[in-house]
Amino acid sequence: MSSLPLSLATPKYCNLNPKARIATWNVKTLNDTRAAGARAEILVQRLSENSIDICCITEVRWPGSGSKSISGWTVAFSGRDDDLKRQGVGIVFSPVAARSFIAAEAISEGVMLAHFQLKSKKLSVICAYAPTNDYPETEKDAFYSELQTALEKTSSRDTVMIAGDFNAQLGAEDPCSWHGSLGKFAYRKPNLKSNDMTHRLLNFCVSNELVVRNTFFNHKRIHLATWMGLTADDNAPNIRSQIDFILTKRVSAGQVLNCRVFRGAEFETDHWLLVSECRLTFKKSPREAKPVRYSAELMRSDDVQKEFRAAVNQQFDSSRHELSRSPEIAWQQFQSAMQVCGDDLLIAASQPHKPWLSARTLELIEKKQIAYRELLSTRKEGAIMALRKDHGNEKIPLSKKKYRTAVNLCRKSVRQDKREYWRKMSEELMGDFQKNNIHSAYQRLNLRMERETAKPLGSGSVRRPDGSIATDRDECARLRREYFQKLLNCQRDIHPSVWDRLPVHA
Incomplete structure (x- = not known):
């Protein structure tokens, strides 16, 4: 039996090996005045060079919350409410992932949640930036309470990925002691000791049936360490550690095919880019056709006006014998002629956004x-x-x-x-x-x-009565229906005597 060509045997929408690259990176800051605001553009360039679809960035240092569009990419961020440029997290996603983006929610300056639509289910990405070990116990408790809140806002059917800087060193722990949440390939070195943040992270993983996915892949040591601490002596070797992690649910851990550090991405930070390759396919929403808009600048031009009149007259002269006596049909013919001439002469050429970097x-x-x-x-x-x-x-x-x-x-x-x-x-x-x-x-x-200017998060999403964002399509339809029923079908309690006093004209 003769075999069909691969292009005919395989549908075009079927990808035999779909891979999405989800990463995390501590960028130190996106608010560096010495770089004149160019760090966000350079970050997008670095992520594009490494084919990243979604990146959880930490230590953004942008106050407030919102989203910005930078060179076609979207940067959703969550910072402090007191306008201090400290901490802060963000989720950066490519134009491909933006077409499947549902909503994002700012939990705090250390936790953020975003939802994306996959072909069969939803992807919930949580970005986390944990306090260091020397912080007070109250702040550590508050962080993991916020992280638990973000995790509870996801559905049990969702694919959940938690990525960020947890400031925990897992290399000194025994993988057998943590019920499969810790792999045997964590970054290990002599005299490494566990700290309080280590036990907090692993207890959080065990209680929620999560696994630290980048400890399950055997790579070179240089591809395991995510942080390099510079020593005071320029001649001494630097201190390396593994404090950035990517967590997934135990039941969906097989979707992460690989996870390692890419050291070649440079961003003037002491952290390295941690990338995971996942078996995920984003659902592409259909693009809506934009309405045609005629240029007012061209309409003011005398030359364009003369050319437009000549084109309209020529259009009518060529179809004069086809004009109908019916006003409706004549109006449609006139409208069609004006639209044809307008499409040819009154639409200005689109000017793409040019980066200001030379x-x-x-x-x-x-x-x-x-x-x-x-x-x-x-x-x-x-x-x-x-x-x-x-x-x-x-x-x-x-x-x-x-x-x-x-x-x-x-x-x-x-x-x-x-x-x-x-x-x-x-x-x-x-x-x-x-x-x-x-x-x-x-x-x-x-x-x-x-x-x-940053756009507010959740501006186009549907919210529940308690203020949380609804992500399920059926739930969004139900909430819209209930809202408009309450808005348009108001029940008015009118006393019957009011109707008797209304004037009646025979």
Whole structure:
């Protein structure tokens, strides 16, 4: 029997090996003034280079909560309510994952929850940033109470992934003592001791039937450690540890195919990117056709007006013998002719968003990443790097000095690009106001404000009476129906004597 070609035997919607990459990364901050606000753009670039679909970022340091669109990606974040730029978590997802995004909910500055629609079920992603071991017991208790609250807001049928910085070291624990929640490939080193955050994390996993998934895969030691602590002595080896983890339900642990650290992603942070490959397929919602909008700028142009009149007259002259005497049909023919001419002449070409980072800055960013990889290749545990004499007897590693220089050059170029961007924008605004083109000027301002201002979380979602976000489609339909029944079918208690006093006209 002859076999069919693979393109015919396999439906187009069937992916034989679907993989989604879900990661976590402690970014230190997205609010660095030295980089002139470019850290978010660089973060999106790094995630795109590593084919990440969803990334739980910690230590964002953005106050409040909301979501921003950056270079086509969505950054949903949850920070402090007192406007202090500390802690904070966020969930960054790609345009592909955005098409299956349902809703996000800010729990606290250390916990955030987001829901995505898969082909057969929902994916609930929880981003967590735990306090360090030296924090008071009350703050540790509050964090795990908030994490438990976020977990209870997910359905038992959902695929749940919890990722973030837990500040716990699991390498000193025996995997057999934790009922299968801990794997045997945690990062281990001599004299490693467990702390209070270690026991809290493992107790949380055991009580909720979760597994620490990145401790179940056997990789090189450099692909297990997620954090590098810089020592005071430049010549001494750095301290490495594993404090970032990805947790999943025990019943769905097989969906995580691999989990390891990718050290090549550079972001001026002491944490490395932890990536998990999962057997998940996002459900793509159909894209709604946007209504056609004609350009008011083109309508004001005298040349375009003359060309439009000529095109309309030509359209009517060519179909004059087909005009109907019926007013309805004649109106439809007139409307069709105007629409054809408008589509040809009055639709302005779309202008894609251009990043304000110059080509020189992008080149410096790449050079900085190359210098970072050279630094990683020389900084081995127990090894001394090549040294050079500088400023008397001070010795600085060659690779570290090169990386510091690349970082400073990159920050300087970013600040120059930011100043140049605002200078050009102010010139364009002044030109619009001088030409009395108020519409174009305010359009530029509104567009810039939309990109700078964060949108509130859950603005397009359906909420339950207690304020929580509903994610099930049937539940959302029921809540909408109940809301409009209560809104439009109000019961009025009117005394019968009122009807008797109403005037009746025969």
